[in-house]
Amino acid sequence: MxxxxxxxxxxxxxxxxxxxxxxxxxxxxxxxxxxxxxxxxxxxxxxxxxxxxxENRDAIVAAVAIEGFRELAATLCAAAEGAKGRREALTDLAMAYFDFAQSRPSLYEAMFVLPTQLRFAEAETRPELRAGFEALAAAVSPFCADAEIVTETFWAALHGLVALERAGRIRPGMRDERIALVVRAIVDAGGHSRSRG
The missing domain is CATH 1.10.10.60 (Homeodomain-like)
Structure with missing residues (x-):
């Protein structure tokens, strides 16, 4: 060496x-x-x-967040691979997303709450950040023509539900029902019949 x-x-x-x-x-x-x-x-x-x-603490937080996005992508891909159907893949991804956020609260905070210079949806977006989005998009795309906007909306819904649940702002014990509603909205948004899921 x-x-x-x-x-x-x-x-x-x-x-x-x-x-x-x-x-x-x-x-x-x-x-x-x-x-x-x-x-x-x-x-x-x-x-x-x-x-x-x-350079500073924010750069360290960003490095932690990058690790988190790498782990999130792996978690989401594993959830999708184990699914029996396309609709189940959406549900399994959503559940895996929640489990990830709940089991790693500080990591999730670094990824989505604390200030960093990490940028999404730009040409310079790091591959670790893209990988999580791509895992979600792969599950969303069978149900829509414009997978990008639907994936952004799906991710935003999951993140919003995670944030509200973590803050105690929504009733506990209703996660499965909320996820089912979000999944149904994605499936129905594409004009597919429920029987195709």
Missing amino acids: GIAERKSRERADREDRIVAAARGIAESEGWEAVTIRRLAKEIEYSQPVLYSHF
Whole structure:
């Protein structure tokens, strides 16, 4: 292994440690506990070393979010692969989305709530962000002509329901019924009969 390759690998390892530490602190104490000073202490690097990898805390949050989008895409793809039909794939994806958000609240917060420079629906959108959208679009597309707008709406509905449920703003115990309504709206929006699902 050459010197340049070794240094590159060491840099990547340090970045992985920083991201893992940020995620660990956020999961146990919340994002407000994640500071550059705390991370430096946690992983035993100086603050200038952290700043040599990440411009600021928001950049670290973005790196955590990117990991989250990678994990979300894998979760959604696995849910769709296990489905017995197209309508079931939509339902399974929606359930998997909820399970992901509920089981990883700090990660979900990094992905969708905290400020980052990550951009969606643009030419520069990172592939990790696109992968989750594409997993949803693959399940939505059999039911509509314009899969992009319907997928955006499906994702927005799921995110809205997750946010309201997490905040205790909607009645508990009604998730299955809400998901069924969203899935029915997607299926019906395409003009397909219910029997085709």
